[in-house]
Amino acid sequence: MESIVDYADSKLGNDLGIYAIIFLILILSLIIRQVTIFLLPRLFSRAIKKSERFAQIELNSRKSMATAMFGLISWKLLEELPQVEFSGTVILWSFTISKIIFLVFIIKSALKMVDGITIAVGIMDKDDKLDTTERTLISALESLMRFIIFVFGILFISETFGFDITTLIAGLGIGGLALALAAKDSISNIFGAITVLIDQPFKVGDWIIASGVEGEVIDIRVRTTLVRTSTDTIVTLPNASLVSSSVENFGKRRWRRYQPLLHLDLDTNPDSIESFCKAIEDRINNDQKTTNMDSSFATLESISAQSIDIKLNVYWNVNSGIEERMARQALLLDIARFAKERNIDFFEPRVRSNR
Numbered sequence: 001m002e003s004i005v006d007y008a009d010s011k012l013g014n015d016l017g018i019y020a021i022i023f024l025i026l027i028l029s030l031i032i033r034q035v036t037i038f039l040l041p042r043l044f045s046r047a048i049k050k051s052e053r054f055a056q057i058e059l060n061s062r063k064s065m066a067t068a069m070f071g072l073i074s075w076k077l078l079e080e081l082p083q084v085e086f087s088g089t090v091i092l093w094s095f096t097i098s099k100i101i102f103l104v105f106i107i108k109s110a111l112k113m114v115d116g117i118t119i120a121v122g123i124m125d126k127d128d129k130l131d132t133t134e135r136t137l138i139s140a141l142e143s144l145m146r147f148i149i150f151v152f153g154i155l156f157i158s159e160t161f162g163f164d165i166t167t168l169i170a171g172l173g174i175g176g177l178a179l180a181l182a183a184k185d186s187i188s189n190i191f192g193a194i195t196v197l198i199d200q201p202f203k204v205g206d207w208i209i210a211s212g213v214e215g216e217v218i219d220i221r222v223r224t225t226l227v228r229t230s231t232d233t234i235v236t237l238p239n240a241s242l243v244s245s246s247v248e249n250f251g252k253r254r255w256r257r258y259q260p261l262l263h264l265d266l267d268t269n270p271d272s273i274e275s276f277c278k279a280i281e282d283r284i285n286n287d288q289k290t291t292n293m294d295s296s297f298a299t300l301e302s303i304s305a306q307s308i309d310i311k312l313n314v315y316w317n318v319n320s321g322i323e324e325r326m327a328r329q330a331l332l333l334d335i336a337r338f339a340k341e342r343n344i345d346f347f348e349p350r351v352r353s354n355r
Contacts (some may be wrong), residue, residue, distance in 0.1 A: 001332055008303040009286040017349075018090070018091065019090070022078065022090065022091065022094055022256050025073075025074055025077045025078060026074060028073065028077070029069075029070045029071075029073040029077075029098075029225065030070060032069055032070065032073050033066045033067060033069055033070035034066070034286050036065065036066040036069045037062055037063065040062050040066070041059075041062070041354060042056060044058055044243050045355065048237075050195075053115070053248075054116070054241065057112060057113060057115050057116055057217060057329040060112050061108075061109045061112040061113055062092075062106045064105045064112065065101060065105070065106075065109045067101065067105040067106035067202075068101075068106040068109055070101065070102075070103030071098050071099065071100075071102030071103075071104075071105060071106075072102045072106075074094070074098040074100075074101075075087075075095060075098035075099045075101075075102055075324065076099055076213065076231060078091055078094050078095040078096055079329070080331055081117045085273055094139050096161075099160050100157065102151075103153065103156050103157050103160065104157070107149060107150075107153035110117070110149045110151075111146060111149055114145045114146055114149070115142070117138055117141050118144065119144055139308040141194075142211050143193075143222070145297060149332075188239075188240035189237075191240075191243075192238070192239030192240040192242060192243045193221070193222050193223065193225075193239040194218065195239075195243050196220060196225070196239055196243065197240055201242075201247050201249060202247060202249045202251060203217065203220075203251070204219065204220060205217065205251065205320075206249050206250065206251030207249075207251055207348065208227070208244060208247055208248060208249050208250065208251070209247070209248040209250075210227070210242055210246075210247040210248070211241050211242070211245050213227055213229065213235045213238055214229065214230070214239060215227040215228050215229035215230065216228045217232070217234065220239075224236045224237060224238055224239060225237045225239055226240060254291075254317075255291050255292060255315040255317055255318075255325075256315070256316045256317075256318050256324045257314070257315055257316075258312070258313075258314040258315075258316065258328055258331075259310070259311070259312060259313055259314075260312050260332075261301065261309055261310070261311055261312075262309065262311075262312070262335070262346070262347060263275075263306075263307040263308070263309055263342060263347035263349050264307060264308040264309075264310065264345070264346060264347060265307065265308070265344075265345040265346065265348075266306070266307060266347075267345075268302075268308055268344050268345065269342075272342040272343065273300065273310070273344070273345055274346055275342060276310070276338055276339065276342055277298050277299060277300065277310060277331050279338045280298035280310075280312065280334075280335060280338060281296075281297060281298045283331070283335075283338075284296050284297075284298065284312075284331075285318075287327075287331075289316045289317055289318055290314065290316060290317075291314065291316065291317040292315035295313060295315060296313055296314050296315055297309075297311075297312070297313050298310060298312045298313075299311060305346035306349070307348060308347075314331065
């Protein structure tokens with residue numbers, strides 16, 4: 001660089017030589033910017049073909065990255081020029097503007113690339129379909145990343161204008177502490193949401209009991225979780241409370257257990273009762289939804305002063321409350337048919353009281 005300056009001094013004069021070098025640096029930086037725009041889609045061609053969203057992110061950030069490269073090259077080259085006399089002022093301003101261009105556009109590129117979190121979560125997702133829980137996680141992470149990029153971007157740009165970054169960080173620390181104290185509940189809820197979404201103690205559609213509330217999870221947001229109760233009301237639970245309290249999740253059950261007690265009339269024929277129990281057991285064992293076969297049964301439980309009691313114990317491998325209700329209905333209808341085929345009457349207190 002010094003030999004170029006000496007040559008410019010001898011041929012064009014001191015200031016004019018410096019201006020010529022600045023012009024050449026800018027031309028070189030512009031050429032590199034155009035080359036970057038040309039190369040980026042080719043460097044990421046494989047990823048672009050696999051993901052339309054990645055292709056859109058690359059397209060949106062391409063010019064910003066190329067302009068950041070223009071600012072970086074011109075900044076680093078101008079930094080090497082001697083800053084003396086009037087031309088030194090021009091170099092200093094050109095150097096400062098180039099650095100600002102680099103910082104502004106690299107921040108802009110980083111903010112656009114935050115959308116890549118969606119791609120990352122999609123890769124980790126096994127079913128290739130983002131549910132409400134995963135979309136909430138993406139929203140929380142994107143908000144956090146944008147905040148971090150914005151804060152650090154402001155600090156670096158401020159340093160370019162001569163502000164003491166140490167003082168700024170100290171000021172942000174004091175201001176951040178005051179802000180954290182004032183908004184500690186909101187911050188706790190946001191981190192609670194991140195904890196819930198990462199640990200996944202429950203997901204949208206699960207039936208839970210948490211903080212004294214029982215119902216179906218219908219939405220997980222950045223600050224709150226919405227639960228619809230059995231009376232069709234919606235309860236808003238702060239995410240911080242879900243982290244600090246126990247959560248009973250019925251959706252995590254490995255099976256659904258059903259234990260009805262059938263009351264038969266005392267006059268029922270014992271052979272019919274035995275046949276009735278055998279038919280129910282066969283029905284349970286032949287059901288594809290039945291699991292834990294060794295613990296599933298239909299047996300005579302007791303004979304009381306009013307009725308003959310038959311106890312059922314059934315385990316079903318079902319994924320939802322609706323599927324469980326359908327399995328229960330099918331079983332009860334078959335039990336009613338078995339009873340009718342054997343002329344078995346169920347115990348009815350009103351009928352016995354009239355005898």
